[in-house]
Amino acid sequence: MASTVEKTSAVAGQPVDRETHFEIERFLVREARLLDQERLHEWLELLTPDIRYLLPVNEIRYRDDTAPIGTATGTHIFDEDYRQLEMRVNRMDTKLVWFEDPKNIARRLITNIDAEWTDVPGEADVYSTFLVYRNRRQRDETWLVGAREDRLRLTDTGWRLARRNILLDQRVVLDKNLHLMM
Amino acid sequence: MRPVDELILEDGAYQHRTLFWDEEIYERELQQIFARAWLFLTHESLIPNPGDYNTTRMGEDNVIVIRQDDGSIGAFINSCRHRGNTVCHADAGNTRRFTCTYHGWSYGRNGDLVGVPYENEAFFGKLDKSQFGLRPVAQVASYKGLVFGTFDPQAPSLETYLGDMRWYLDAFLDVPGGVELIGPPMKSILNCNWKTPTENFGGDDYHFGWTHAAGVAVIGGPLQMLSGNAELPPDVGFQVGSKYGHIFGFIENGAPALQLHEEWRAAYAAWIEQRMPIMVEKFGPTRARFYGGHWNASIFPNCSFLYGTNTFKVWQPRGPRALEVYTWTLVEKEMSAQLKEIMHRSNAATFGTAGMLESDDGENFEECTRNNRGYVSRQDYYYTGMGQGHEGPHPEMPGIVSEVLMAETGIRNFYRYWARMINGDDWSRIAVPATSPLTKVRVA
Numbered sequence: 331m332a333s334t335v336e337k338t339s340a341v342a343g344q345p346v347d348r349e350t351h352f353e354i355e356r357f358l359v360r361e362a363r364l365l366d367q368e369r370l371h372e373w374l375e376l377l378t379p380d381i382r383y384l385l386p387v388n389e390i391r392y393r394d395d396t397a398p399i400g401t402a403t404g405t406h407i408f409d410e411d412y413r414q415l416e417m418r419v420n421r422m423d424t425k426l427v428w429f430e431d432p433k434n435i436a437r438r439l440i441t442n443i444d445a446e447w448t449d450v451p452g453e454a455d456v457y458s459t460f461l462v463y464r465n466r467r468q469r470d471e472t473w474l475v476g477a478r479e480d481r482l483r484l485t486d487t488g489w490r491l492a493r494r495n496i497l498l499d500q501r502v503v504l505d506k507n508l509h510l511m512m
Numbered sequence: 513m514r515p516v517d518e519l520i521l522e523d524g525a526y527q528h529r530t531l532f533w534d535e536e537i538y539e540r541e542l543q544q545i546f547a548r549a550w551l552f553l554t555h556e557s558l559i560p561n562p563g564d565y566n567t568t569r570m571g572e573d574n575v576i577v578i579r580q581d582d583g584s585i586g587a588f589i590n591s592c593r594h595r596g597n598t599v600c601h602a603d604a605g606n607t608r609r610f611t612c613t614y615h616g617w618s619y620g621r622n623g624d625l626v627g628v629p630y631e632n633e634a635f636f637g638k639l640d641k642s643q644f645g646l647r648p649v650a651q652v653a654s655y656k657g658l659v660f661g662t663f664d665p666q667a668p669s670l671e672t673y674l675g676d677m678r679w680y681l682d683a684f685l686d687v688p689g690g691v692e693l694i695g696p697p698m699k700s701i702l703n704c705n706w707k708t709p710t711e712n713f714g715g716d717d718y719h720f721g722w723t724h725a726a727g728v729a730v731i732g733g734p735l736q737m738l739s740g741n742a743e744l745p746p747d748v749g750f751q752v753g754s755k756y757g758h759i760f761g762f763i764e765n766g767a768p769a770l771q772l773h774e775e776w777r778a779a780y781a782a783w784i785e786q787r788m789p790i791m792v793e794k795f796g797p798t799r800a801r802f803y804g805g806h807w808n809a810s811i812f813p814n815c816s817f818l819y820g821t822n823t824f825k826v827w828q829p830r831g832p833r834a835l836e837v838y839t840w841t842l843v844e845k846e847m848s849a850q851l852k853e854i855m856h857r858s859n860a861a862t863f864g865t866a867g868m869l870e871s872d873d874g875e876n877f878e879e880c881t882r883n884n885r886g887y888v889s890r891q892d893y894y895y896t897g898m899g900q901g902h903e904g905p906h907p908e909m910p911g912i913v914s915e916v917l918m919a920e921t922g923i924r925n926f927y928r929y930w931a932r933m934i935n936g937d938d939w940s941r942i943a944v945p946a947t948s949p950l951t952k953v954r955v956a
Contacts, residue, residue, distance in 0.1 A: 385866070387696050387697075387698055387699075389603045389604060389696040390601065390602050390603045391602050391603065391604065391605055392601075392602050392605055395602070395605040395606060395607065397606075399558065399559065399564050399565075399566075399604045399605065399606060400557050400558045400559055400560045400561075400564060400695075401555070401557040401558055401692050401693060401694050401695060402558055402604055402694075402695035402696045403694065403695075404696075405694065405695060405696055405697070405698060405840075405841075405856070405860070406857075406860060407698055407860060407864055407865045407866050408860070408866055409856075409857045409860060410857075410861065413773065414772065414861055417730050417731070417772070417773070417868075418868065420730050421726045421727060421729070421730045421868055422726075424725070424726045424729050424730065425726075426725035426726035426729060426739070426740060427726040427872070428723070428725075428872070428875070429871065429872065429875035429876075501603070501699060502699040502700060502701060502836055503698070503699065503700035503701070503865050504700075504701055505700065505701065506700070506701065506702050506703065506871070506874040506875065506878060507700070507865060507866065507867075507870060507871035507874050507875075508700075508865050508866035509866060509868075509871035
């Protein structure tokens, strides 16, 4: 792994090497499985302490008229730091989240993974797309499709997620909530 | 549809379950409520300059709200007068014209039809364009920045319509510099009737400790003890029902209580403390309390907000069993950028689309509607009799005020006015507080 760190600064913007790509892909797949299995404390361990976790609102605008209007300067459905994400995990631990009992299902399919070195040694920009299937109660069912722009950082204990920007491909979120990590 | 006096019984304490399912009742609501009442459109801060616009809905009608060249605000039905196509597909923007994508008719900022392709060649110059402007919303008005519209030219003025509630609203709208909404709004769906979240946000302090047991536990702070109804809340608040169906509940000193963690609560509390002397001077100690407290509130029929938590919502009906919710963040204009960001993030984390408390509510709301699918289930009534008889006029405060915090006073008030609107009563009768014809008693 030390050798990986050394070569990053020389190849910023270039696709990562085959071995690194494999590590990153394993990281994302494992992350998805931990979330599917509600192993949320293990998921938290995959995050850096300075993580920023974002999901911006997609305002529908005309192509040639994109400047913010008035106080509509930007809204995020998720704009969270480690403390907030930990609060969400702790909330599930209380066993007082009534609508999560009986358990709801979320199945994450992660694909189209592409990774590039950045100008920060040991950090890669990782792009992926997702399909999340949710099934709740008797027949509540939704599919969420989107993409993620991640910054992964190689640490002493392996790759960690330092930033995630989620692009959810819906203006009106066609679900009663986004009470899940994507 | 049953007669109105069989839909709402005992002064609003019982609501027939078909109110939350029936297509015929819903069509009547579109006609008698959404085509008559003042509906929230936008905030002035969201369209400050000429040509700035937002699109939204009034009931199921799509509308454009736009800042005119003279600085006033106009609103128009977002549908071409020729064949009905949508003339604006964006959420927001700035434009001189709206041009229909079907045949190219175009409309100015004031709704006038200004361009018709082949006007001379095909219409032989005989089209009277002045007859084909975008349909205007009959009345548009702003109350201290909050912009509302009504399709009813006979509706009383917005100030009259807000009525007694203004006495309470002013306690934060009149802060130096005023308030603004931060957008763009989050939008998501709920498969529930639009009245359920409106009554909940306006007048349900009963659900808070139980529905939100988990969120309240991890957010901590002064409301933490309410988690799981572990303790009865100290009796430091009340519910109000006011004329035209507006409702709210108030918790003393609670404004920052649901900011996400201690640091953010402290930042907001410091702001309030610094501003409070100005508010006391302006409003006196009784009303200045409202500035430092937490409110859950609904402006009839479908606009809700939580002052303190600073979420601001419209529940846009989409049939009797579904809605779209739009969510903005309410802030004071003179707050620092940093404090505004705290408000905006805290709102998203609590009552946004992925909000920890919002998701608690949504599940309940949907099931409350869904169960009316059962024919037998919906022959029954819902019950909101809590605190009946322990409410009334107050020596200092307008409206019907409850004796204690946990009371369904406001919810009963909401349904009394719902009944009057649905009944098609004239505005002069709607304005007069009266219980008749809602005195029928439920027969078990």
